[in-house]
Amino acid sequence: MKARLPTGGEIQRDQPLSFTFNGRALQGYAGDTLASALLANGIHRVNRSIKLHRPRGIIGRGPEEPNALLQIGMGAHSLADQRATQVPLQAGLTAQSVNGWPGLGFDVLAVFDRAAKLMPAGFYYKTFMGPTGWWERYERVIRPAAGMGKVPDGPDPDRYEKRYLHCSVLVVGGGVAGLTAALALGRSGVPVVLANEDTAFGGALRASRASLDGQPARSWVAGVVAELEAMAHVQLLAATSVFGHYDQHFLGAIQRFDGVDGESPIRERFWKIRCERLVLAGGAIERPIAFANNDRPGVMTASAVREYIERYAVLPGRSAVVFTNNDSAYATAYSLIDAGARVTLVDSRATPSPAAAQARAAGIHIHQGAQVDNTRGRLHIRSARIRRADGGHDTLDCDLLAVSGGWNPSVHLYSHARGELRWDDELASFVAGNDLAGVSAIGAMAGTFDTGDAMRDALAAADRIAQTLGHASAEITPPVVENAEPGPTRLEPLWLVAGTGPAFVDLQNDVKASDLKLALREGYRSIEHVKRYSVLGFGTDQGKLGNILGLGIVSELLASHPAEIGTTTYRPAWSPVTFGALVGGDTGALFDPVRVTPMHAWHVARGAVFEDVGQWKRARYYPRAGEDMDAAVARECLATRDGVGVLDYSTLGKIDIQGPDAVTLLERVYVNNWQKLAIGRCRYGLMLDENGMVLDDGVTARLGETHYLMTTSTGGAARVMAWLEQWLQTEWPDLDVSLTSVTDQWATVSLAGPHSRDLIRRLGTDIDLDADAFGFMSIRTGNVAGAPARVQRVSFTGELGFEISVPADYGAALLEAVFEAGEPFGVTPYGTEAMHVMRAEKGFIIVGQDTDGSISPLDLGMAAMVSARKDCIGRRSLARSELRRPDRPQWVGLLPDDPNQVIPEGAQIVGGDPVGHSGQTPMLGWVTSSYYAPRLGYAFALGFVNGGRDRQGDRLYAWDLETGPIPLTVTAPARYDLEGSRQNV
Amino acid sequence: MSTVPRPWRTDMLTIHCPWCGPRDETEFSYGGEADIARPAAPDGLSDAAWADYLFMRTNPKGWHCEQWNHAHGCRRWFKAERHTVTYEIRVTWPMHREQP
Structure with a gap:
């Protein structure tokens, strides 16, 4: 450690630490930063600059460091662009330069420096302007040349x-x-x-x-x-x-x-x-001063030099020039001298301050009224050229140039x-x-x-x-x-020293004073624009060294006061923030809560393929060996329509509604009538927002005199609960009614198919299942398979159907019992995909798939459901002329000519002969649901067509980017068991 | 609720729920301008009057009376007077009570 002082500092000399830099084995001490340890080993030069590939050394001591951005660690642990001045030295630390190939001493791309005159501010955007879209191609070559560090090669293993x-x-x-x-x-x-x-x-x-x-x-x-x-x-x-x-x-x-x-x-x-x-x-x-070649390794801020000496016992150079326009750098001169360095002071102020006079009296050589206007040294500073007060020049040999242009x-x-x-x-x-x-x-x-x-x-x-x-x-x-060190007292502003050669303002982004001049020449005046054009202050250091310096230079060039040029608003982050820290523990399984039903293990054991519905995992289909999704769904549909199918329906939202005004609430939030719903009966309801657009739907049952159970869509459960609460609390506090979400309290097994009644009988129940006693759209309470249960006779598939709800803890046992009892009927589990196909055959909507917040019940052909007897949320909006327009999008079936052609969902509907059009065909509608229907033996779709109810039989086309126009015929939405005879048995 | 807590004065995005006390702003959801009463007889309104209820809000620069919901807490709605420039909430109080 050739630059380490024998005594002093607060490093722990009894704790040596080994580390490597660019593969070189080095040593430092506990208490070092990576930067102080590198300097202790005589290493200033740590990188090549981002654009011009000039050799760059450590300049600062903390978060302001623009050059010493190093790659720390290996593999997935690797961290890019770490400021060596803030990285505590650790045993075994590995650090690498992020720029410079094949090595820091000889960088092939340093040719950019020779061509610097050809690459002023805005160079990339001016040069690589066209043709359209080509910037992305140029970028692939340019980005690796501009060192940004390397991303780790795996997911972040740190916590x-x-x-x-x-x-x-x-x-x-x-x-x-x-x-x-x-x-x-x-x-x-x-x-x-x-x-x-x-x-x-x-x-x-x-x-x-x-x-x-x-x-x-x-x-x-x-x-x-x-x-x-x-x-x-x-x-x-x-x-x-x-x-x-x-x-x-x-x-x-x-x-x-x-x-x-x-x-x-x-x-x-x-x-x-x-x-x-x-x-x-x-x-x-501390801020630097802009002068020609002020970026060579060995040029540092004066305060950083002093901190390395006093705190880390590192002498960054033995032959130093201290260049200042204020008193604070004098403390650096004393520290350097006491550490054994030769020091020459270059003080730009015309008359000596008391601090300068004192230093002169102490025997320090001071060039008063002089300025450093250039430096030499390809890989490290060798000399500084000064322009004396009398206009003449001197060359001062040095291996360190400590600069203070004042403090920000x-x-x-x-x-x-x-x-x-x-x-x-x-x-x-x-x-x-x-x-x-x-x-x-x-x-x-x-x-x-x-x-x-x-x-x-x-x-x-x-x-x-x-x-x-x-x-x-x-x-x-x-x-x-x-004996406190002086602050920047008696400062005389010095921003830019006249001279020839690149005078850097922002070292991290290679912004030179000439780039700021160019920006002004090209007409930019606002400092905000000058900064954006020249990219001054846009590095990860946020211009901690360069921003005020740049402002000073611009104000000098414009001959106005810096306060009139203004400064940009500083924005977070003060220093770079690791994304991992912002994310914290919310990764992987903890990224988002996962909700599973009480029967989840059963689905997993049966090899179900799951889909995410909100936060729920729902079984989508249960493939058997050799089956793809289409085959499995077809089998599940047919088994349900011919025998009995079983669906885990536990995810449906369930809201328990109680109180004397429960029915009034239902009347106000659903479009249809609820006054005459008898105890033990249930009814499908449609809910609108105040704009008249469909919000949610579901079946609500009357369990008692003032007790109802509302079901909502799986994804809409929380939204509907919040919606009802908001109305009750803000608008209708007079209603005596209570809401409780019971979604997680009940497990629901849905049986569908001609054998579903037989299956429940075999399960064992005290509920009278006869069609006369337990009609369609009814609910009964009793015992099923030994568990307390609510059984609702409803149908979403068009088949005879029962939904058995038991307290959640009975769910898994009930499902086991269902499959045991159902064996003689060939009971088959079906997933959400088969459920979607079967409901589509019936022409039923799924809120959120077929509706998108812009669809009214009139558009769906459900106008008859909207009660004329009473008001409800959204009802008045349905009377607006816009919603009465006959060419509104209307819910229709879409039958492709080719019975095997499943139209892609989301496809647009166009008319006429779309082949002849050139991108000007008006959209007439769109496809929301599309399947192959195994029972019907053909593919079909559902969707919306402008004025579609009057266009049944019309020939239109679905447009798919890959397939092109798909000819189809507009039909009614429902196409299976139109009389409803299968569910009413 | 037997007693109503005293109205909180607050100058931070720590919002004082009238029922739970000071809680972080992230626990709350915003419910728009307060005191937009739903018309008693919507059928009798012109399209313009209905649109006024549906869409028109005062949108002031300054103090604004709003509805907030302690969504990740007691789930109660309450009112707040908030400054739309400084975001200061100077007072919150329960629904259907006079502003303190």
Whole structure:
């Protein structure tokens, strides 16, 4: 580790860790980040840039890093685009560059750099404009050339979780301001959560030489953290990035455990935080200066250089040039000198500040009023060229160039929630405006860089919050701060140094100052447009280094004040968020609840093929050996029509309705009459929405004087329940009626076919099954196969049918008994597909398959069902002229000429000779259901045709993209047992 | 319900259900503008008057009286006064009671 200093830092020298970078075995220490460990090994160059394939090195120290985006780990565990500055070093870690082939030193695609003049902003979109659709082809070649990392080669094997967090106060940022605020609030007794992006609390204090009340900064931090940890009402979240700030104090955060807590079974946790008061103490990020070739490895922000020295005991270069326009970089110069480096300062300010005068007195060589206007060094910086105040040039040999163009307060989280940003001329950057109710921005984020001032502000903010929440002030005396590093004091804005060569503004996206000039030349003025045209700030770093720099350059080019150019609104996420964390545990079997009936195991044992109906698993058909779906469905239909078939009907929605006004409710929500329904009888009902469109249908039975049982479609059960509740609670609170969903409480076995009555007899029942005693559309209560049961005599297939409902726990036993008792009749299980075919033969609708929310009962030919005696939901809408139009789509049967041609469902119906038309044929209707009917011996379909009831016998065509026009004849919907003689036996 | 809880004042998307107290906004579903009374005799209405009931809403920029349902809770409907710009809900109260 050739760049590791012999002493200092907070790395644990007794815990060496081995890792690899691009296959090279390297060593670092516990406490390192991947970036500090690479620098300790003398490695700056980690990538090639995305567009121009220029060599790039580590430039920053935290979330702002635009270059050191590495592929971490192998196989399915592999993570793309991880910022090396935020990856804790772990034993066995493998890291790879995402760009550069065959190697970082020699990249074939570096030819793009030579051709950079030919590839300005907008190059791709201008060059690869046509022909239409070809962009997708170009993209296949361009994307791999632009390094984005690799997706893992399998499903993510790591575990994640989501949690809610409610607190009185959330403090974001564990630097000096955030820690002080949390301490004061904690001592006041306010429940506080403190989230810190870094694994270690302290922010800038971790790399500071300041003392607080005589203690070294890091000891003071340790003391505060220990005190906070001991408070039961304070929760500390380390390694937690608060990535988004949404309406009304709702924030999203990602807590990282990977590399932080080796014991944790989860990699990351997604916190959804709601707080009453929010304290934002996000700090600030140092910004670079744009000058020619400012992107070479070895060019870093001054604060990053200082942090690597002070915190990680890594000296990033032995011969350093520090280029600054403000006082803060002087601390970096001292750190470099104390670590043994040679330092030359280039200070762009014309007159020396007191800090500069002091440094000169200490013997540091300073080029006052000079600017770095170019650099040399193909793979690493070798020298910096400076233009002196007198206009002459010097070349300074160096292996490190530390740059400070000032500091940008990290106002992102403040801006997410539409907080106002205010331009501060002294900082030449935006600060939080403090206009958001319940949100306090403090510390560097609010423009307060002085450590003592930041603590005083934090204490004042904490006191205000404690008092509004009914707690006393903590009465903390701010510590005496000595030797604190200067902030960006006496800054003189310097955005772009004149010179020849690419001056980079956004390193991650390879946006140069010349691209911004081009955008202005092409007429863009709004910074929003300039950004989009040049892709400034559109990388995963969200322009943390480049956005304000770009704004400064544009304002200079336009000769206007930066505040007049405006800034874009910052949007979540502050830093990239893993999809896995957002998903949490909701994957695989937990993605969506799966509902199964009490008889599910039986279906599985019988080899059923299932289909999803809402969240339900329903048996679709039961193939025997060698059968495909068509064969199985045909067999199931015929066995039912000729003998007896059994369907698990438990999924149907069931609502128990009780109360004196139950019948009034039914009258108001169903189109038909319910007043005269006798106890023990049931009736089919149709439900509309207020627009007159079909909402649901089903059979409702009268069990007692004021007791009804409503069934709904399987998919509509929850919707209908909510619909009835809404009307009862909001519009008809005077009705004395109660609703209970009993869908899961009853298991229902549906028997259909001429032998269904015989089968129940064999099962054993005390219910009189004679046709005279138990007529069609009746319900009886009694015992079946020893279980308490409700038996409903209804039919959806057109055959004699009984639905036996038993308490859910009896369901499996009942089904077993049915198949035992039914053996002499050749009892056959049938699935939803055969049920669909048989009901279609009868011309019955399935709500949701045949209707789509735009179909009225008039369209279905069910006008006669709509009672004229009373009002109901949606009835008035049926009188609207639009719904009375004779050419509305109407429910019809569709009979293809070819009896074996099953028309694809969804096909459009067209008229005339569609072959002769050229895409201008008007649609006359559409197909909603289509099957081969085994009993009838031909294929048929159901659907809608404009004015279809008057078009019976007409020759029309179904249009299928693959088959072309399918000739058919319009018929009535029903085609099986039109007299209903089979169900009335 | 024997006693009606006091009307909550709230400034967050933690919605105060009049029956259950403060709960996360994700537990609730929105039911549109409140006090759109269903006409007593729809048959007697002109198409225009019926359309007014069906489709026309005040859609204000500012305070708006709404119906909400504690769908993943007590399933009770209640009323809320919500600001359509700031989303602040300043008061919620049970259906069929006077606004506090």
